Amino acid sequence: MIQDIYPKTYNCEYSEKEPLINSRIFFFYQNQVLASYQNNQLQIPFYYQIEDSVKQELPLRYLFAIDETDYFLADTVQTFNISPYQYQNISNFRGALPKDLSFAVATAYHLANWYRNNRYCGSCGALLQHDHKERMLRCDGCHNTVYPCIAPAVIVAVTNNDKILMTIYAEREYKRHALIAGFTEIGESAEETVRREVMEEAGLKVKNITYYKSQPWAFASNLLLGFFAELDGTDTITLDTTELAAADWFSRNEIIEEEDGISLTREMIVAFKNGYGAGATPGTT
Numbered sequence: 001m002i003q004d005i006y007p008k009t010y011n012c013e014y015s016e017k018e019p020l021i022n023s024r025i026f027f028f029y030q031n032q033v034l035a036s037y038q039n040n041q042l043q044i045p046f047y048y049q050i051e052d053s054v055k056q057e058l059p060l061r062y063l064f065a066i067d068e069t070d071y072f073l074a075d076t077v078q079t080f081n082i083s084p085y086q087y088q089n090i091s092n093f094r095g096a097l098p099k100d101l102s103f104a105v106a107t108a109y110h111l112a113n114w115y116r117n118n119r120y121c122g123s124c125g126a127l128l129q130h131d132h133k134e135r136m137l138r139c140d141g142c143h144n145t146v147y148p149c150i151a152p153a154v155i156v157a158v159t160n161n162d163k164i165l166m167t168i169y170a171e172r173e174y175k176r177h178a179l180i181a182g183f184t185e186i187g188e189s190a191e192e193t194v195r196r197e198v199m200e201e202a203g204l205k206v207k208n209i210t211y212y213k214s215q216p217w218a219f220a221s222n223l224l225l226g227f228f229a230e231l232d233g234t235d236t237i238t239l240d241t242t243e244l245a246a247a248d249w250f251s252r253n254e255i256i257e258e259e260d261g262i263s264l265t266r267e268m269i270v271a272f273k274n275g276y277g278a279g280a281t282p283g284t285t
Ligand SMILES: [Zn+2]
Pocket: 121, 122, 123, 124, 125, 126, 139, 140, 141, 142, 143, 144
């Protein structure tokens, strides 16, 4: 999956670091990032490549480290020219190499959106201040505190003996097979989200809900929680056509999907194809 960068290690512990010459700096503009990308090799600007006049304009926020490399956000809505980099859509880099850098782009994008969308207090409208000890914003006017926002969502592999329920989303570019998925609502447990989403999207009941794995999915500020669940009762699908273009049962030998090393959805589909099912012990993939 996108976060699996072993043997490198992601370190999200917050501190107020200063950039070093070999720190990487993210410049985002909307859903684009300043990067170079050739032969599937991704590069992100180093601090030493930024002109002094630009450095002076930039509020830099320390984001995280991967092994010895520190990553910073240029916390700005302006665009900058830094040769040989160009602003490019972040979704181009999901499968880019090196893998730790493609994970870093996604994770930085999630943080950048949070910083960009939280400049002012949502309660009283005053400018928010950056806390020095943790990743938190505070309002000196009304004492409101704002922490990074992560939206939990479930992915559900509904199984019926040798078959799995696969879907195709309506009105999305992604036309490959997916699984039932949806956001957890306030007041709801993840297991309740599983039951509700399967009923809403496919009109099916499930039992024996089994947690599989989770995945940070920064493109939508998500934490995805993967579950397997067994069909309970009729297998007749009632499709929610506002969400899905199709949903059908597929037996293991009908699954053509291969592991992509990126998404939890794909890993779950391939795990089922390779014999994994609800009630079993989570695999080691
Ligand atoms: Zn306030």
